[in-house]
Amino acid sequence: MAPDETPPAPAAVEPAGTDDLRAALRGLVADPARRPVLVALDFDGTLAPLQDDPEASRVLPEAVEALRGLAARPDLVRLALVSGRPAADLHRLADVPPGTVLIGSHGAERARVAEHGLDRDVLTLTDDQADRLARLGGEMQQVARGRDGVWVETKPAAVVVHTRMADAATGEAAEQEALGVGAHLGSVTLHGKKVVEVSVLEADKGAALVALRTELGAGAVVCAGDDVTDEDAFRALGAGDLTVKVGEGTTAAGYRVPDPEALAGLLAGLAADVAAAAPPPHAAGEADPAREDAPRA
Numbered sequence: 001m002a003p004d005e006t007p008p009a010p011a012a013v014e015p016a017g018t019d020d021l022r023a024a025l026r027g028l029v030a031d032p033a034r035r036p037v038l039v040a041l042d043f044d045g046t047l048a049p050l051q052d053d054p055e056a057s058r059v060l061p062e063a064v065e066a067l068r069g070l071a072a073r074p075d076l077v078r079l080a081l082v083s084g085r086p087a088a089d090l091h092r093l094a095d096v097p098p099g100t101v102l103i104g105s106h107g108a109e110r111a112r113v114a115e116h117g118l119d120r121d122v123l124t125l126t127d128d129q130a131d132r133l134a135r136l137g138g139e140m141q142q143v144a145r146g147r148d149g150v151w152v153e154t155k156p157a158a159v160v161v162h163t164r165m166a167d168a169a170t171g172e173a174a175e176q177e178a179l180g181v182g183a184h185l186g187s188v189t190l191h192g193k194k195v196v197e198v199s200v201l202e203a204d205k206g207a208a209l210v211a212l213r214t215e216l217g218a219g220a221v222v223c224a225g226d227d228v229t230d231e232d233a234f235r236a237l238g239a240g241d242l243t244v245k246v247g248e249g250t251t252a253a254g255y256r257v258p259d260p261e262a263l264a265g266l267l268a269g270l271a272a273d274v275a276a277a278a279p280p281p282h283a284a285g286e287a288d289p290a291r292e293d294a295p296r297a
């Protein structure tokens with residue numbers, strides 16, 4: 001090859017599909033050496049179909065049921081949501097079972113769903129971060145001003161310009177301007193699906209997920225997501241983990257499913273496998289304390 005010739009780009013490897021993923025999930029749960037498996041799921045576009053109004057987002061009913069089933073066997077599975085949403089918003093919208101860990105604000109927040117409420121660390125900002133967040137809010141409002149369908153969401157450590165309801169040209173212009181604001185005021189700027197999000201904190205889903213797997217002593221991680229920030233998580237995981245891209249687009253994930261409905265079906269299958277698994281040894285033959293006729297201690 002002549003020195004000035006560019007080598008051809010390697011062909012992108014298309015992730016494996018739904019049937020292969022079903023088999024891989026079944027194999028993972030059947031392997032005692034991989035327990036507990038950490039199932040870490042993105043919210044918007046993954047568990048909850050995308051909506052014009054983020055307040056309308058909900059986990060699909062089939063996935064709600066499946067997550068309840070998975071949470072019933074913490075010896076086999078631990079659950080986490082890993083989202084760009086603030087942890088408190090996730091808790092309000094997501095309907096996930098107690099024990100679920102919530103990683104919010106793209107990794108900057110950590111909380112755990114309790115029986116009645118949410119256990120969480122309060123996110124604190126330095127004076128400089130708080131000052132930049134306030135200035136970001138003002139500048140992003142300027143970006144949205146006069147542009148139909150463009151609006152601003154304010155989060156604990158970030159400001160988001162939303163363009164889903166704008167026409168293509170208006171949305172594109174707003175996103176470009178918002179990226180410029182991020183370049184001078186932000187610590188991290190994310191260009192996601194019809195959003196530009198500028199954060200005053202350094203955080204990413206990959207680092208947060210790796211920290212959680214270590215804390216839990218998870219033998220493997222199953223991680224699913226649909227947007228650019230989920231790619232940080234996919235890249236941070238290892239060869240023995242299962243990474244799942246929901247929808248179209250280039251990805252580092254090993255598997256792809258077409259939409260949140262397909263993912264919900266796979267989670268239901270996983271929950272069925274978990275329900276069929278042998279109970280942990282200490283529980284075999286023990287009376288069920290939830291039953292009325294169980295002997296009193």
Ligand SMILES: O=P(O)(O)OC[C@H]1O[C@H](O[C@H]2O[C@H](CO)[C@@H](O)[C@H](O)[C@H]2O)[C@H](O)[C@@H](O)[C@@H]1O
Pocket residue numbers: 042043044045049050051052053054057082083084085153160162164192193194195197227229
């Ligand atoms: O990490 P995620 O759980 O995927 O959260 C990422 C962002 O999700 C929200 O925006 C996205 O969903 C909205 C509702 O479906 C949709 O209108 C928007 O176009 C999507 O980008 C949320 O509003 C952002 O704050 C999150 O960072």
